[in-house]
Amino acid sequence: MAGTKTLLMLENFINGKFVPSPSYIDSYDPSTGEVYCRVPNSGKEEVEAAVEAAKAAFPGWSARSPQERSQVLHRLADLLEQSLEELAQAESKDQGKTITLARTLDIPRSAYNFRFFASSILHHTSECTQMDHLGCLHYTVRAPVGIAGVISPWNLPLYLLTWKMAPAIAAGNTVIAKPSEMTSVTAWMMCKLLEKAGVPPGVVNIVFGTGPRAGEALVSHPEVPVISFTGSQPTAERITQLSAPHYKKLSLELGGKNPAIIFEDADLEECVPTTVRSSFANQGEICLCTSRIFVQKSIYSDFLKRFVEATRMWKVGIPSDPSANMGALISKTHLEKVRSYIKKARAEGAQILCGEGVDKLSLPPKNQAGYFMLPTVITDIKDESPCMKEEIFGPVTCVVPFGSEEEVIKRANDVKYGLAATVWSSNVGRVHRVAKKLQSGLVWTNCWFIREPNLPFGGMKSSGVGREGSKDSYEFFTEVKTITVKH
Numbered sequence: 460m461a462g463t464k465t466l467l468m469l470e471n472f473i474n475g476k477f478v479p480s481p482s483y484i485d486s487y488d489p490s491t492g493e494v495y496c497r498v499p500n501s502g503k504e505e506v507e508a509a510v511e512a513a514k515a516a517f518p519g520w521s522a523r524s525p526q527e528r529s530q531v532l533h534r535l536a537d538l539l540e541q542s543l544e545e546l547a548q549a550e551s552k553d554q555g556k557t558i559t560l561a562r563t564l565d566i567p568r569s570a571y572n573f574r575f576f577a578s579s580i581l582h583h584t585s586e587c588t589q590m591d592h593l594g595c596l597h598y599t600v601r602a603p604v605g606i607a608g609v610i611s612p613w614n615l616p617l618y619l620l621t622w623k624m625a626p627a628i629a630a631g632n633t634v635i636a637k638p639s640e641m642t643s644v645t646a647w648m649m650c651k652l653l654e655k656a657g658v659p660p661g662v663v664n665i666v667f668g669t670g671p672r673a674g675e676a677l678v679s680h681p682e683v684p685v686i687s688f689t690g691s692q693p694t695a696e697r698i699t700q701l702s703a704p705h706y707k708k709l710s711l712e713l714g715g716k717n718p719a720i721i722f723e724d725a726d727l728e729e730c731v732p733t734t735v736r737s738s739f740a741n742q743g744e745i746c747l748c749t750s751r752i753f754v755q756k757s758i759y760s761d762f763l764k765r766f767v768e769a770t771r772m773w774k775v776g777i778p779s780d781p782s783a784n785m786g787a788l789i790s791k792t793h794l795e796k797v798r799s800y801i802k803k804a805r806a807e808g809a810q811i812l813c814g815e816g817v818d819k820l821s822l823p824p825k826n827q828a829g830y831f832m833l834p835t836v837i838t839d840i841k842d843e844s845p846c847m848k849e850e851i852f853g854p855v856t857c858v859v860p861f862g863s864e865e866e867v868i869k870r871a872n873d874v875k876y877g878l879a880a881t882v883w884s885s886n887v888g889r890v891h892r893v894a895k896k897l898q899s900g901l902v903w904t905n906c907w908f909i910r911e912p913n914l915p916f917g918g919m920k921s922s923g924v925g926r927e928g929s930k931d932s933y934e935f936f937t938e939v940k941t942i943t944v945k946h
């Protein structure tokens with residue numbers, strides 16, 4: 460429970476105003492394990508108020524030209540950029556990520572999301588075909604769907620929230636967003652900028668709280684026809700069930716069990732540090748992080764040696780330390796879950812080469828109760844092990860050898876997920892061949908996490924339904940109509 464310290468108190472943002480909540484939940488600082496903030500524990504009533512506001516704002520906002528909406532989004536991007544340092548500090552404290560990552564990735568990218576969709580909304584065209592023999596012209600028109608429900612996770616809080624909110628409002632929808640109850644602070648800070656940016660009241664509403672209360676109230680609301688969700692697979696199942704009776708449009712961006720495939724002709728100078736980063740960036744709490752590393756037998760021991768050495772250099776530190784590569788995990792429960800996978804692997808006879816239980820973590824006294832762990836490398840593990848099949852979403856990666864190209868493709872595809880893969884080889888033919896055969900929505904070759912927001916982003920199999928990006932997000936947040944004119 461909250462002590463006597465002054466806690467940061469968040470409020471819902473509905474119809475352009477901050478609204479206090481009758482009840483609150485505690486939010487923890489992952490680097491100390493202490494409660495430092497209280498988040499509204501919203502439910503049906505707050506969602507209902509947000510729906511009323513979003514409904515009232517829709518006619519005015521959707522009637523504006525794309526150029527007018529674009530200008531508002533650019534102003535919001537400017538304001539986020541002007542508050543970069545303040546937002547980065549807040550994101551790092553709230554989530555446990557390093558200040559460096561918040562400064563260089565989370566907040567710049569959140570601002571860029573508004574800038575990107577402010578621009579892309581100006582460049583969509585509709586389709587037109589002719590049927591001269593029948594004297595007909597067919598064309599399509601698109602219109603915003605209405606009120607968009609946006610539900611986002613805790614790993615990249617403002618980044619993923621704005622990645623959905625920006626295309627939704629750019630296309631003329633109004634939005635009700637529910638960020639993760641564990642990382643709500645930067646969304647609340649962004650609300651303070653909306654009026655200055657020229658976002659009219661009711662266009663963006665943020666209702667804070669838990670999934671089962673605020674989230675389900677939003678998903679079940681009959682007047683919210685479109686839900687864009689990023690989070691875990693079990694939550695996606697629940698959201699699908701709740702929205703089915705209303706035939707809602709759904710976009711689901713879910714987890715991954717992402718393979719890295721390293722062939723003997725890979726440039727290890729480039730591959731080793733990138734694969735350390737792809738395994739442990741943001742404490743391994745990125746849906747795109749690598750968690751299964753397949754290395755061709757002839758270079759297996761060389762790779763493993765270099766990889767473990769480089770992992771040991773990946774510094775775990777308090778989030779405010781600019782030299783830290785990794786901060787704290789999001790919660791005690793999550794830390795325990797991640798550790799339980801390592802325990803299982805050990806019990807199965809796998810080897811833990813570095814990290815948890817092998818090396819010693821040193822932290823300042825005030826951070827001893829924080830949710831820290833060392834980046835951990837596991838080997839001698841079977842493909843059937845839970846560590847090789849299930850999403851751990853923490854700083855744990857498994858390294859295993861493979862023989863042939865055919866074999867590794869089969870093993871890489873043998874999980875229920877299909878989000879992201881990386882392939883390392885200097886043979887361009889092989890790179891194209893393997894990338895095509897991987898069951899994965901994204902394949903990076905000889906690199907990782909270089910994003911092109913114009914192109915589709917998303918997963919196949921249990922990693923999701925739908926794609927996001929310039930054209931895909933526009934199509935998702937609009938309804939299309941085909942019109943036929945006979946002349």
Ligand code: NAD
Binds near residue numbers: 611612637673694
């Ligand atoms: P989560 O599913 O627990 O929660 C995500 C959001 O859903 C939160 O806002 C939560 O409050 C809400 N929620 C929970 N239960 C709900 C319910 N019954 N109804 C409505 N909303 C509900 O996920 P998380 O733990 O916050 O995030 C981690 C997961 O997100 C991982 O699986 C990760 O891979 C995935 N993820 C995917 C992507 C992607 O783009 N594919 C990106 C980031 C994270």
